[in-house]
Amino acid sequence: MRSEAKERQNPGKYTRNVWFTDKDDNQALSIRYTGEVLFDKQSDFQKVKVLDTYAYGKMLTIDNMIMCTEKDETHYHEMIAHPAMLTHGNAKNILVIGGGDGGTIRELLKHSSVEKVTMVEIDEAVVEASKLHLPQLSSAFGHEKLDLIIGDGIKFVEDAAAGSYDIIIVDGSDPVGPAEGLFTNKFYQDCNKALNDNGILVAQGESPMFNEQVFVELNHALKGVFGKEAVHCFTFSIPTYPTGIWSFQMATKGGAHPTKNFDADKSAAFAESNNLNYYNEGIHTAAFALPTFIKKKLNA
Numbered sequence: 001m002r003s004e005a006k007e008r009q010n011p012g013k014y015t016r017n018v019w020f021t022d023k024d025d026n027q028a029l030s031i032r033y034t035g036e037v038l039f040d041k042q043s044d045f046q047k048v049k050v051l052d053t054y055a056y057g058k059m060l061t062i063d064n065m066i067m068c069t070e071k072d073e074t075h076y077h078e079m080i081a082h083p084a085m086l087t088h089g090n091a092k093n094i095l096v097i098g099g100g101d102g103g104t105i106r107e108l109l110k111h112s113s114v115e116k117v118t119m120v121e122i123d124e125a126v127v128e129a130s131k132l133h134l135p136q137l138s139s140a141f142g143h144e145k146l147d148l149i150i151g152d153g154i155k156f157v158e159d160a161a162a163g164s165y166d167i168i169i170v171d172g173s174d175p176v177g178p179a180e181g182l183f184t185n186k187f188y189q190d191c192n193k194a195l196n197d198n199g200i201l202v203a204q205g206e207s208p209m210f211n212e213q214v215f216v217e218l219n220h221a222l223k224g225v226f227g228k229e230a231v232h233c234f235t236f237s238i239p240t241y242p243t244g245i246w247s248f249q250m251a252t253k254g255g256a257h258p259t260k261n262f263d264a265d266k267s268a269a270f271a272e273s274n275n276l277n278y279y280n281e282g283i284h285t286a287a288f289a290l291p292t293f294i295k296k297k298l299n300a
């Protein structure tokens with residue numbers, strides 16, 4: 001329903017005409033909000049804000065880019081966590097790089113196989129913003145299996161002992177500022193070394209229709225490190241990211257395949273018992289079926 005009509009139905013409730021705009025060179029996405037900025041901090045790394053929107057709940061932004069909203073964050077966080085977890089089947093020791101809002105660890109910790117999640121987030125302000133204003137996202141920060149480290153994930157992986165992790169999840173922002181190094185060959189070589197023989201890596205892969213060059217380069221970098229057959233791109237829809245379609249890249253060691261080595265019944269039971277919002281066994285398989293235009297870009 002358009003906001004003018006909502007205002008007629010609820011006089012006084014939708015009165016502020018203030019818009020947040022996530023603006024890129026050639027396109028922009030605007031979300032109407034109350035005008036209230038709940039959190040606003042310039043950290044050593046970036047500008048972190050939480051706004052109260054009309055249609056998407058509370059929204060976290062970093063350097064004026066939308067990171068997540070309460071309404072559609074499950075699309076991102078369920079898809080960054082569950083396809084890898086259910087492909088692996090028995091992941092115990094997990095490393096998350098970034099992910100300061102807490103959504104990714106919340107999803108990982110739903111798996112009973114998990115013994116420990118180490119999360120390395122460079123910016124404490126993101127964790128603070130989420131703890132203060134985004135309880136839906138930050139609910140797992142007190143979990144006994146979580147080891148939260150405030151520090152540089154790039155350095156952490158460089159120093160990690162070989163073969164330490166079953167799964168590494170790179171939940172980083174766009175390749176600017178502290179996240180730039182999360183898109184380099186060297187970083188993924190270090191991740192490969194830190195994974196054990198059956199380890200799986202998932203990385204935030206940008207949009208195939210926006211930041212196309214980064215999307216393709218990341219896929220190629222991972223193929224260079226893990227091998228061509230070991231890298232699997234998958235996509236999901238998310239209305240509050242530029243273009244509405246976003247990707248993750250999965251790289252597997254030890255030959256696991258995300259759709260062949262996958263127990264659909266186990267996935268369905270997991271999704272149902274955890275009352276998931278986006279992920280299910282059908283989405284798991286469908287997400288890896290890429291539109292032709294994306295295949296062409298990756299194979300060019």
Ligand code: SAM
Nearest residue numbers: 067098099100121122123126153172173178179
């Ligand atoms: N959902 C978001 C998106 O794609 O728009 C990404 C999640 S956001 C919470 C990414 C997080 O990565 C930020 O909190 C940022 O501080 C963190 N980050 C960026 N570079 C990092 C680094 N080098 N080490 C650890 N965390 C990093």
